[in-house]
Amino acid sequence: xxxxxxxxxxxxxxxxxxxxxxxxxxxxxxxxxxxxxxxxxxxxxxxxxxxxxxxxxxxxxxxxxxxxxxxxxxxxxxxxxxxxxxxxxxxxxxxxxxxxxxxxxxxxxxxxxxxxxxxxxxxxxxxxxxxxxxxxxxxxxxxxxxxxxxxxxxxxxxxxxxxxxxxxxxx
Numbered sequence: 001x002x003x004x005x006x007x008x009x010x011x012x013x014x015x016x017x018x019x020x021x022x023x024x025x026x027x028x029x030x031x032x033x034x035x036x037x038x039x040x041x042x043x044x045x046x047x048x049x050x051x052x053x054x055x056x057x058x059x060x061x062x063x064x065x066x067x068x069x070x071x072x073x074x075x076x077x078x079x080x081x082x083x084x085x086x087x088x089x090x091x092x093x094x095x096x097x098x099x100x101x102x103x104x105x106x107x108x109x110x111x112x113x114x115x116x117x118x119x120x121x122x123x124x125x126x127x128x129x130x131x132x133x134x135x136x137x138x139x140x141x142x143x144x145x146x147x148x149x150x151x152x153x154x155x156x157x158x159x160x161x162x163x164x165x166x167x168x169x170x171x
Contacts, residue, residue: 013074013108015115018055018064025066025073026052033076033098062095065119067103067112075099075108077116081123089124092116097130110146131156 018026030048034041054060055078067075077097081090094116099108120128129151132139144150159167 012069013111014068015065015075015112016068018066018076020056022066022073023052023056026055026064026076029066029073029076029098029100032100033096036098036101065112065115067099067108067115069103074103075112077112079116079119081125082129085125085127087124087126089126091127091129092120092123092125094128094130109142113146 027045027048030051031045034048055062055064061080062078063080065077065079066073075098078095080093080095082093083090085091097109097112099112117128130143132143134140165171
């Protein structure tokens, strides 16, 4: 997917697709996200570097947008186009939106979501979907404030760890 997002005129927050030149900024934002949600853990730097490599390798199907204030990366979003979808253009699916703590409440999250909505429209998508953790009331409230509707007819499923391996092998 070739994102075609441009910042709104006069917006001091610049939002653009991540490129190979942004690898260091990508890894730093991914580390900050990991620390925010899981606390400080061994191996986070290695995991963040590997995730940045994987996003940039062209095979992941994931695009990352980075929000910048001046030279500082302050937010990221990872998205993909899902097919099949209600239209031939697909559905834009947001995997993660993360805003650094000092940027929260400054309109950064809303600006990132608007950039993603513009991306969806530019690609002909008629839907822009994402999930939120039920134990993250700030995120749920934020999405409600910007006018997003919840999807009560969907249930989210997951295999993890040993259960994933067991199912994959038929055990």
